[in-house]
Amino acid sequence: MVPIARRAARAGRGRLAVFRLLNSARGWDTHHTPLRDVDWALDQVADRLGSRLPTCLVGHSLGGRAALLAAGSPEVRSAVALAPWVLPSDRPGELAGRRILVVHGSADRIASPRRSGELAANLDAAAEVTYICVEGGKHAMLRRHGVFDGLAADFAAQTLLGIEGRGTLAHLEQGERFIWV
Numbered sequence: 001m002v003p004i005a006r007r008a009a010r011a012g013r014g015r016l017a018v019f020r021l022l023n024s025a026r027g028w029d030t031h032h033t034p035l036r037d038v039d040w041a042l043d044q045v046a047d048r049l050g051s052r053l054p055t056c057l058v059g060h061s062l063g064g065r066a067a068l069l070a071a072g073s074p075e076v077r078s079a080v081a082l083a084p085w086v087l088p089s090d091r092p093g094e095l096a097g098r099r100i101l102v103v104h105g106s107a108d109r110i111a112s113p114r115r116s117g118e119l120a121a122n123l124d125a126a127a128e129v130t131y132i133c134v135e136g137g138k139h140a141m142l143r144r145h146g147v148f149d150g151l152a153a154d155f156a157a158q159t160l161l162g163i164e165g166r167g168t169l170a171h172l173e174q175g176e177r178f179i180w181v
Contacts (some may be wrong), residue, residue: 097127
């Protein structure tokens with residue numbers, strides 16, 4: 001996530017505060033989920049900056065799942081789920097007015113691109129959701145990393161700062177919601 005954080009900072013042209021969160025525990029179970037960490041981090045950012053500001057959550061794998069499920073938080077304007085590890089039963093809170101981007105590699109054998117695509121389709125009624133499938137991309141996002149990094153960073157800048165989408169993200173302005181790159 002370090003390269004994505006750096007790229008988001010550059011895409012924001014000095015107008016985005018970028019914070020990285022390392023989860024306090026590995027995995028996801030009934031006793032502890034990364035959602036607690038997201039809530040804690042949003043509180044910490046608000047304390048540090050003096051108020052709750054519009055936020056874009058970006059996460060990979062279980063972090064992508066956490067970003068999706070926490071997207072209903074009041075300050076969240078958008079969320080990016082990179083190769084999210086999701087379950088069919090996942091249901092985020094209230095998503096009205098939110099913009100969601102799911103980016104998944106077609107060759108991911110760890111987290112199911114089919115499952116994330118189905119979740120994106122199900123969420124489309126509640127929020128503005130776009131699903132981008134990266135041809136040949138795997139779970140680690142090393143192959144074609146520039147595509148994954150660029151989409152996440154540019155989407156954050158686009159949704160928080162109103163910077164015009166370019167490249168693949170320009171298709172969003174045309175209403176495309178399922179895109180292959």
